[in-house]
Every structure is written in C-alpha cells, then in structure tokens.
Amino acid sequence: MNKCDQCIVRQLSSLKALNKEEVIKLANSKTTHKIKKGEAIFEEGEVTNGVFCVKDGIGKLSKLSANGKDQIVKLVKSGELLGQRSMISNEPANLSAKAVADMEVCFIPKSEIIHFFNNNNQFSMNLMQSVCEDLKDSENDKIALVQKTVKQRLAETLLHLHDAFGENADKTLKVQLTREELAGIIGTATESCIRLLSDFNKLELIELAGKKIVLKDVKALKKLAEQL
Template identity: 40%
Template sequence: MDTPNHCQFCAQHPDSAFHGLNREGLEEISQLKTCVSFKKGQVLMHEGARPQGVYCLHRGKVKLFTLGTEGKEQIIRFVTKGDLIGYRSILSDEPISASAEALEDTFACYIPKSSFFKVIEDNPKFSLNLLKLSCHELGEAGKMITSLAQKNVKERLAEILLILNTTFGVDEEGYIDINLTREEIANMVGTATESVIRLISELRKEGYIRSKGKRIALEDRSALRQMASVFE
C-alpha cells in the first residue's frame, strides 16, 4: 500500500480538510502522525471513548454508527478517503458520539490532539475548513432527522441509495462501489432487514434499480430522486 510519508505529497491532501494548510502545518502533522492499517471489520474508534487524536482516512471505507438500547446499530454516515474521524469529539471535549468500523481494509493516519490543536491555532484557513465541515455535517444530520421523521421506509431507502451512489460512485459495471449487507442498509434506513429485502425487490421489479448479490445499481435516478423528494 502506498503510504504517504509527508502529508504534502498525500494523494488525498487536495480533498481533505488539510487542503490549504501552510507548509509548516503540514510539516508538523507529518512528523507526529502515525500511519495505521485496519482490517475489514476492525474498529477505529468507539462511541463513549475519549480519543486523544483524529484519524485522516487515506484509503478504504468506514461506517459511523451508534448502538441503540437493544444493541441495534444505526448507521449515521460513511467516511471515505480524505475525511476526518473524531475531530468533533476533541474540539468539543466530549466523548466520541459514534463508533467507526472499517468496511474494507483501510489505511488511516492518526494525528495526536496536540498537533491538531497547534495547526488549528496557527492556520486560520484550516480552522475555517473545520468550521465548514462541522456545519456541513450538522446540516446533513438535520436532513437525516427530517427524513427519518417524515418519509416512509421506501422513500428513505430511495434516498439512502442515492446518497450511497453519490458518496462511493459506481464500479465498471455501474454498481454502487461499496459492499453493504442488507442488514447494514436497513441500519442506515432505520428499519428491519426484512423490509429492506422486500423493498429492494419491489424497486427492482419497478425498474428503478438492478441488483446482483449484494451489489445494487441505480437504473432510474431521476425517478428515485422524485420518490425520495431529493432535488439537486
């Protein structure tokens, strides 16, 4: 795996919150970060812990989820390359609010809290990037609350499929480029696995999607957008 020795030469640098950071800031982070690999299914951070640093994802896909009172998983969102994990917890000095688990073999850089705070203090542009990121995530959380409260399960499923398509893109055969179990999709939609299996079958028969094993491809995106009341 191509491990970036210096953040300046990292392929994810242009897409990350560190974009725009000055040379000294990148130098500071590069010297103190630890590059870590995680196997599929391995936990990066747990809800309730107080990590003393943040992960910047270099490669792989990670799901963020919380566990309900009966141990049922609610997937909040996915994290891909260039994204940060755990930064809100250390900024707010609160325990982390969601667990992070690798969906595939993942590679991430761990940046200690002290270096992270130093670059925030020294780089107004980086601080602004973090502020934008927080506001964006707040907005997305608001949309998710509205969706869970006001949309029916089929509409929510359509919305989630559109989000997955946008977040992960498609492979060479047009399938969404992430392998999620039906249970994981159900945990994102906020319903039972059986309901998701039935609704995916319905969407397939109605021509909105096609599927092959776990993989799903969107056939009629505009109709799905209409169904989910999502407008670009």
C-alpha cells in the same frame, strides 16, 4: 520523506490550509494504520485524543442501540477526517467508527490539531465549516426521517450512495453494504429493507446481483424519493 504533502486527505480536508512547515510537522507526528473490513477504528465511549484521516477505504460512524440495532450516522471515504467532533468537545466518542471496506488511516494527535487551530485561521475556519456541514446534513437527515417513508428513504439513500461513492465498471455501486447496514442507514428493520429492495428490483428501479446493486432507473428513484 514527507509523505503527507501528496496525500489525498491533505488535498480534500481542512488540512489543505496547512503550509509547508506545518505539513512537515504533521508528517512527523502522524501514525499510519491499516484497518480490515469489520474492524473498529474507535468505539463509542473511547477517548481518542486526536483525529483520524481516511487515506483509503470506507468507514461508518454508528451507534449501537439497547435493542441491538446499529444505527449508522454517516459514511466516510478517503479524504475525510474522523473524530473531530469528540476531540473538540473534549469528550469520549459518541459514535463508533468501523471499516466497511479495508481502510488506511492516519492518526493525528490532538496537540497538533489544536496547534494548527490556534495558529492558522484558514485551518480553523475549514475545520469549523466541515463540522457545520455535518450539522446541516444531520439536521436534514433528521427531517427526512420524520417526513419521508422508509421506501422514500431507501430510494434517497441509494441515490446518495451512488453520488458519494460512485459505481464500478459493471455499473454496480462501489460501496458494498450488507442489508443490515443499509437498514441501519435508513433507520428501519433489516427485513423491511430487504423487502423494499426486492420490490425495487421487481419494479426494475434497481438490479440485484447478490450483494451488488445497480441503479437502473435513477429518474424514477429520484421521483420516488421526492414525491409527496
């Protein structure tokens, strides 16, 4: 039973370049894992020796600082690969990967990936492009961190979460993050994040219902995120 063929990761990630034969090879070597919200897929410093495909759920890549704050570098959703960077660099993971919502992931051993990389030009190009995409995002994030205020970054992040993960039937954002996690994405103190969310709420840019957030005025949020 070749389950990988129908898998969303196979449709969306670099793996889409694999041919039938390669997918069968993949299906035989992969292992499937369920990760509960809050649990780690791998921790900073760990040697993973392969990549993880996100079949379902949402994960965060983050790094714990000396002062105890967890800086979130990227959120990943179904269809994406995790741990490519450290596998390719032959290094222990630079970041920890944890589940923000219950996840289902498949582990693909490094040997398989390297085999595909060496024998399938389209695959290696896809993988390369995916790392390049991450690099571009990271560089742009870096610039935003310096050039925008916390308020602007919060607005930007809310819009991005909406774009990337969508909304539920009741218009609330699909990703449910704690205030602490949200602060970890925009790079600020938890209290500042909470405060600004309250402000946005009062200004009717968003609506807060417990942990759930509704973007009420996307236009105004966009304006806020971009203004000088």
